[in-house]
Amino acid sequence: MYVNDISNSVPNASIKLFADDTNIFVHGITLDNVVMKVNASLRSLSNCFLVNKLSISIDKTAYSIFWKSARIKHNYTIQLCDSDIKHVNCSKYLGVYVDSNLDWKDHIDYIYKKLIKFISIYYKLRCQLNSEVLKMMYFLFIHIYYMELKYIQTLLSRH
Numbered sequence: 001m002y003v004n005d006i007s008n009s010v011p012n013a014s015i016k017l018f019a020d021d022t023n024i025f026v027h028g029i030t031l032d033n034v035v036m037k038v039n040a041s042l043r044s045l046s047n048c049f050l051v052n053k054l055s056i057s058i059d060k061t062a063y064s065i066f067w068k069s070a071r072i073k074h075n076y077t078i079q080l081c082d083s084d085i086k087h088v089n090c091s092k093y094l095g096v097y098v099d100s101n102l103d104w105k106d107h108i109d110y111i112y113k114k115l116i117k118f119i120s121i122y123y124k125l126r127c128q129l130n131s132e133v134l135k136m137m138y139f140l141f142i143h144i145y146y147m148e149l150k151y152i153q154t155l156l157s158r159h
Helices: 003-009 031-051 105-125 131-158
Strands: 014-018 021-025 090-093 096-099
Touching: 003 014, 003 031, 021 031, 096 105, 105 131
Parallel strands: none
Antiparallel strands: 014 021, 090 096
């Protein structure tokens, strides 16, 4: 079995694989319809993993709901291998924090903390390093964050 064949075992969902992560994306008109599709997809995926002797880390498994009103209260149960899956409002997907509201607040906070850390280091070193080294650090920093923003743009354009 090829790992890419996993998506063939779940016809009603879009499956994205990266390294050892498997993400399932399901959409529908009503939340009831989505939950029904998700549970059916997870049963299919579970059977595929079982047949091919692959393991699922249920404790690392979670789901999010992206809906017009993301703060909806629901009583639905999403299960994998007869275990309930925990609901999360935010999760990290390929290095990007995606939240139920799709407002990017969590990812912006993550980037902000990284920026503050770098600025603090840069500030402390400003008197100890010559201007050429400081310029190199600055451009490296700009390049890294530019590449991260381009990466996020690429991810968003694919989904």
